[in-house]
Amino acid sequence: MTDDITIRPVLTAPDRRRFVDLPHRLYRDDPHWIPPLRREALALITPARNGWFSHAEAQLFLAERDDVVVGRISAHIDTLALTMPPDRxxxxxxxxxxxxxxxxxxxxxxxIVSAEGWLRDRGMIRALGPISMSVWEEPGLLVDGYDHPPTVMMGHAKPEYRGWIEGAGYHPVKRLLTYDLDITRPFPPLVQRIVRSGERNPRIRVRTVDKSRFDEEAALILSILNDAWSDNWGFVPLTAPEIADVGVKLKPIVYENLIRIAELDGRPVAFMITLPDLNEVLKPLGGSLFPFGWAKLLRWLRRPRVRTVRVPLMGVLKELQSSRLASQLAFMMIEYIRRASVEGYDASRAEIGWILDDNQGMRSIADAIECRVNKVYQIYARDL
Structure with a gap:
């Protein structure tokens, strides 16, 4: 029976808190779920605190049974996504x-019916999901890899969700892969030779970022990213308001030797961002920095020691992507960050991704350094 379920829109600040609090109950017995900081979760769904809303609109819904919140969903329309090529x-x-x-x-x-109805009322003829809320945040449903926690800025889900979504008539349209890499071992000899060859090339320089010029470096990385990813499935360009918000969010966990920019003849052409896995320190905090979480987090931020680092973004300008130079620059950046992660942060593993399942260039690089797929996320679609 479903007539005891009430679906209503989120309209008030208390509603938003109920929306954010629900996963804390649903996952309380899941040892692999990482409670997000409530203030960050609230910022994501608050237009005044999320630059994504500068080009998007959304409606949140709560499901209640006997006045208890038992479900939630967002429906949203991204005006920039509407301008993208349909084949992507x-x-x-x-x-x-x-x-x-x-x-x-x-x-x-x-x-799902409620979200579809909101989209249909606004002229949408097709729905993609789950995308929470931007493709740059937590896209896709976890369908493989439930047995270990997600890294920073990656999602988790209950195994049952896959059947429920597919039962609503949705079919998978894209898979997103993350790769696990043991970074305590040197890379295979071929990769080492490619790195040494690049080091002998006077045209190539791979440098760390300068955090004292944070805004300038962020703008540089953004320009490479928007070019490098522009032909990818699901690409929507990052905007200035989003970059400003991401900068505020990520600046505390930006460490200069974990982010590299590759230059060719003095011109920046590639980048790689690596983050220490903040989830390792967040897990015991239960989503709150009070009363003692602030002190623990600040102490960790001053000198993070982690088991895992994550590579969320990497890009090479399109003009170089079909050349051998692209993979050489990638291997050089990966190797330098591998060394820094082990020596400076005590890390023993890296998670690389997500990577589109049809991105053969990145998947070939992952295979060459002997990564293995450790999580699979899936995006679904249905005509409305």
Whole structure:
């Protein structure tokens, strides 16, 4: 029976808090779920605190049973995504939903219908999900890799969600892969030779970022990123308001020797961003910095020691992507960051991704350094 379920829009600040609090109950017995900081989760869904809303609109919904919140979902339309080529995932008439959580299958079905109705009322003819809320945040549903925690800025989900979403008529349209890498071992001899060859090339310089010029370096990386990723499935260019918000969020966990920019003849042409896995320190905090979480987090930020680092973004200008130079620059940046991660942060593993399942260039690089796929996320679609 589903008639005891009430679906209503989120309209007030208390509603937003209930929306954010629900996963803390649903996952309380899951040892691999990482409670996000509530203030960060609230910022994501608050237009005044998330630059993504400068080009998007969203409606959040709560599902309730006997006045208890038992599910949630967001429905959203990104005006920039509507302008993208249809053969790359988005395009005219394509809306999204995300931030999906449900206590049972009946709740899930009602939530998805509500999100679809909101999108249909605004002229959308196709829905993609889950995308929470931007493709740059936590896209896709975890479908493989439930047995270990996600790294920073990656999602987690209950295994049941896959069946519930597919049962609502959705079919997978894209897989996103993350790779696990043992960084305590040197790379294979071939990769080492490629790195040494690059080091002998006077045209190539691989440098660390300068955090004292944070805004300038961020703008430089953004320009490479928007060019390098522009032909990828699901690409939507990052905007200035989003970059400003991401900068505020990530600056505390930006460490100069974990982010590299590759230059060719003095011109920046590639970058690689690596972050220490903040989730390792967040997990015991339970989503709150009070009363003692602030002190623990600040102490960790001054000198982070982690088991894992994550590579969320890497890019080479399109003009070089079909050349051998592209992989050489990638191997050089990966090697330098591997050394820094082990020597400076005590890390023993890296997670690379997500990587689109049809991105053969990046998957070849991952294979060459002997990575293995450790998590798979899936994006679904359905015509409305």
């Amino acid at each position: 995932g988005f395009g005219p008439g394509v809306g999204q939903w995300g931030l999906f959580e449900a206590e049972d299958a009946a709740v899930a079905a009602r939530l």
